[in-house]
Amino acid sequence: MTCQEFQEVLPYIIESGGTADQEGHLRECQSCSELVRDLRYIAEQAKLLLPMHDPSPRVWAGIEQSLARGGLVSEGRTSRPGQIKTITTQTKSWTPLGWALALVAVAFFAVALINYNPHLPATQAGAQNNSAQSAQVDGDDQQLLSQVSDPDVRRAYEDNLREVNAYITDAQQAVNRDPQDAAAHEYLLDAYQQKEMLYQMATVRSLP
């Protein structure tokens, strides 16, 4: 299962869990598992927001009485205590504050989805961009970077290590997808040569 296929059934997975195949992908793919974890957390928090911030009936009664005193609503429309209770029950989940919080939660959820960039297989369009964004520098890379004292040069190395790591990831995925693809092997070899060059240049510079 690819990240894209997984993403297509994401709402179902969050609602009711996935199939064995989907669960398998979730275990293997760090990017997707982090996304699902974040989305579940957001969903849980969104559920808690409404009742947690629902004002007490006394608040609504006070507001209504203030509006009546100010002439903004007629006395005749002032709620009786019994009515207030009824209104409170009806609006328990949808108070203006609740609406606002719900909108914030939905917006947050939407932003999370918009910014979601899974690792797609190499042959799918845009795969490289996702890899480039999510590529990290690992422990060895960090150690290498620590040898570069000039901040500007270090930044150049860091940027290029990320790029090369993304290259390796994409090329490896291309090889995994079609092990007989000679061009994919060539890309992978080239990617590693790029990384080798970065290591060699940084190491030479760091020698006393």
Added chain:
Amino acid sequence: MFPLMMSAAVALALAAPAFAADNRKEVRLDVAPGATVNIVNSAGSVNLHSDNGRQLQLVYTTHSDKVEVDQNSTADNKRIEIVTHALPEQKPSADEARVDYDITVPSGVSVTATTATAPITADGLRGDITLASDTGQITARNISRSHVNIRSVAAPVNLNNLLLDYVDVTSSGGAVQMVNVAGPKVNVGTAGGNITYQGDCSGGGAYNMSTYSGAIDVTLPQTASVDLSARSVSGKVENEFPLQQKSHTSFVPQTGRSFAGTSNSGSSSIELQSFSGKIRVKKQ
């Protein structure tokens, strides 16, 4: 008048240390035919050119007392080392670490120059050259019948008028620009850097340009005699150069992703490959 003179005197007094720190030296070194010169200079600049003399002429300017330049030669003068380094217990700033080199290299001598931020310019050298820089621009021009090896982390690479050379460029993020570069073997690879080629790819050579996410732009004259193929995994591939379709290719051409064809007698081979970068071939 007096205040003006006082001001000038104060200004001179303040500027004096800065001028005093600039130290220009000139050194001549005997070099055996076929020797190798290795230059290491982190910041500043390295300018290399050639003449017909038998000595290497090194002119360098330091900008602080915290660095010095060592020159070492082997007994047979086959290997010369020119290295900038900080003095013990000194921690020069980026500005203080700068040393500007101007080196005249005898014909037939190989040169290796390595810098961090210093730009390197090699003009008219007549020996094999290896130039490497982290971020300093690398320029090689007017070089023929040599092996030109270039490595860059993020340094832009400009190659101009390199003829009959074996050219090998590996650049991670630096853009590689080539104008009139031709030889038996021209190999350019980048990760994110763009590759631009303008010339006729003459000489029946093999030209390979590959990139991960950078763009490849090739501009050829109509007279170019090439056997060209271009492929990208997920990048766009465009051709505006008149090519005759080949009856047989090692891959199945895919519209927008790959193409192959020949022009004139197809004497030079050009292979353009990208993973995601755009490839464009156009007519000059």
